Amino acid sequence: GADLQARKGALLDQIKVLDGLVDGPDLSPDDWIRRYSLEASLMDIYKSEELFWQRRGGQNWLLKGDANTAYFQAIANG
Structure with missing residues (x-):
């Protein structure tokens, strides 16, 4: 989160x-x-x-699915 971003910024500096x-x-x-x-850090x-x-x-793919799922299922199932 924010701590990681701050640490990354400090390392870059x-x-x-x-x-x-x-x-x-x-x-x-x-x-x-x-x-x-x-x-290395x-x-x-x-x-x-x-x-x-x-x-x-x-996780997003599992929760929301692929936007083209219906299309690919239609092609796969004829």
Whole structure:
């Protein structure tokens, strides 16, 4: 929900700051480790969001049906 969106925004902001430092002096190894860790956390959030929308889409399909169900049944049944 909103907490996940806030966390995603914070991670993106932190990554943006570290990416801005790349243009200047080289990042330290610790900074690179931190950046990759932030990126991994962001990927986890993206996976969670994708799973949420897959489940929600499946639930909507089960509850509401496919808009073309009658059409496909008519074709399948002759």
